[in-house]
Amino acid sequence: MNETFDVAIIGGGPAGETFASELSAASPDKKILLVDGSSEGHIKVCGGLLAPDAQKVLAMMNLTLPNCILADPQIFAVETVDLVSRCKRLYQRHYLNMKRNAFDKWLLSNLPKSVAVISGMCVDAKQFNGVYAISVRQNEEIKTYLARAVIGADGGGSLIRRKFFGRTIKQYVALQQWFEGEKVPSYSCVFDRTTSDSYSWTIIKDGYSIYGGAFEKEGCREAFERQKARFEEFCGIKLGKPIKTEACLVSSPRRMRDFIAGRDGVFLIGEAAGLISSSSFEGISSAIISGKILARAFADGKNQRDVLRLYRRRTRALRIKLWLKTKKRAVLCSPTLRKMIMKSGIKSLQI
Numbered sequence: 001m002n003e004t005f006d007v008a009i010i011g012g013g014p015a016g017e018t019f020a021s022e023l024s025a026a027s028p029d030k031k032i033l034l035v036d037g038s039s040e041g042h043i044k045v046c047g048g049l050l051a052p053d054a055q056k057v058l059a060m061m062n063l064t065l066p067n068c069i070l071a072d073p074q075i076f077a078v079e080t081v082d083l084v085s086r087c088k089r090l091y092q093r094h095y096l097n098m099k100r101n102a103f104d105k106w107l108l109s110n111l112p113k114s115v116a117v118i119s120g121m122c123v124d125a126k127q128f129n130g131v132y133a134i135s136v137r138q139n140e141e142i143k144t145y146l147a148r149a150v151i152g153a154d155g156g157g158s159l160i161r162r163k164f165f166g167r168t169i170k171q172y173v174a175l176q177q178w179f180e181g182e183k184v185p186s187y188s189c190v191f192d193r194t195t196s197d198s199y200s201w202t203i204i205k206d207g208y209s210i211y212g213g214a215f216e217k218e219g220c221r222e223a224f225e226r227q228k229a230r231f232e233e234f235c236g237i238k239l240g241k242p243i244k245t246e247a248c249l250v251s252s253p254r255r256m257r258d259f260i261a262g263r264d265g266v267f268l269i270g271e272a273a274g275l276i277s278s279s280s281f282e283g284i285s286s287a288i289i290s291g292k293i294l295a296r297a298f299a300d301g302k303n304q305r306d307v308l309r310l311y312r313r314r315t316r317a318l319r320i321k322l323w324l325k326t327k328k329r330a331v332l333c334s335p336t337l338r339k340m341i342m343k344s345g346i347k348s349l350q351i
């Protein structure tokens with residue numbers, strides 16, 4: 001007979017790792033299982049910029065970042081480019097440029113030994129007789145684990161969200177290519193209404209140039225290539241042959257009900273819960289904060305209903321903040337308003 005875990009966490013990104021660490025510290029008697037698919041070929045596409053909100057939450061957890069996680073160079077400003085109005089502005093930013101995979105590995109290395117970590121992809125989860133059966137593919141074999149509660153921390157393409165809540169959230173395909181050499185601005189934010197109603201970015205990391213963006217699912221590759229060519233023409237550069245192309249789904253919440261806390265012993269945290277900024281795609285801070293709040297709710301709640309009530313109540317401020325970002329997105333992605341803001345030069349840096 002399989003042992004039954006108190007909680008099974010699907011996904012070992014910042015949300016899942018934080019939840020596991022904090023719950024293990026608050027309730028050492030709980031049996032915790034963490035299933036993560038990153039070593040099974042699940043690709044994470046990310047700009048790897050650690051925003052001030054994420055720096056603040058790490059500070060509040062008394063964590064410091066090892067130097068080896070930082071990428072070269074560190075950046076102090078974003079160059080905002082509108083390919084339609086052909087306008088360019090520079091704005092101050094306070095991000096840390098990191099190697100995203102190294103950051104996730106470092107977080108996972110902080111996990112207490114009491115958490116059982118399984119490398120594998122969760123391929124199914126269902127409830128029977130009051131427990132959840134989690135099917136995990138490990139080296140082409142499917143193994144089943146039992147748990148009283150399931151935590152969906154499996155990011156933008158969340159299986160747990162699809163399986164138990166089905167409710168849709170606006171999603172784009174994020175496409176990102178890496179090129180040899182430093183050919184692009186060290187950090188820029190690119191708007192081009194003719195190819196996407198979202199935005200794109202360039203980042204320099206350790207001698208590589210990254211060009212990435214978010215596109216509607218249909219015709220995403222063609223739109224990406226067309227936009228990249230327009231960017232090259234605007235900047236007078238040639239990116240050449242990419243050494244790597246990455247793609248994943250990225251959520252862009254638009255309504256309060258896009259943020260889902262959970263139901264009947266299934267809880268969502270991080271991007272799986274829809275907790276990501278739709279104006280900047282910054283999601284690391286919300287992932288860590290929601291993981292931390294849910295762990296506290298598990299420690300304080302009398303039963304699963306009470307845990308859900310506490311989790312909902314304590315994430316209210318975060319949900320409101322992210323809902324306000326949807327309004328900011330509407331302004332930034334409106335060609336007319338953006339043009340007005342950029343032309344006015346408000347808050348921009350003069351060179």
Ligand SMILES: Cc1cc2nc3c(=O)[nH]c(=O)nc-3n(C[C@H](O)[C@H](O)[C@H](O)COP(=O)(O)OP(=O)(O)OC[C@H]3O[C@@H](n4cnc5c(N)ncnc54)[C@H](O)[C@@H]3O)c2cc1C
Pocket residue numbers: 010011012013014015016035036037038039042043044045046047048049050051054120121122123153154155156158159174175176212248249250269270271272275276281282283284285287
């Ligand atoms: C293109 C792009 C650029 C971004 N840039 C930034 C940025 O610069 N700064 C920032 O703060 N945020 C950025 N984000 C958002 C950020 O990456 C996410 O919001 C954040 O990582 C969410 O953390 P998480 O723990 O919820 O999910 P994730 O970090 O996505 O972690 C989910 C984990 O679950 C695992 N997993 C997924 N499915 C399964 C499964 N079925 N079984 C087992 N394991 C599974 C994955 O392998 C992964 O390890 C970006 C997102 C995209 C798409």
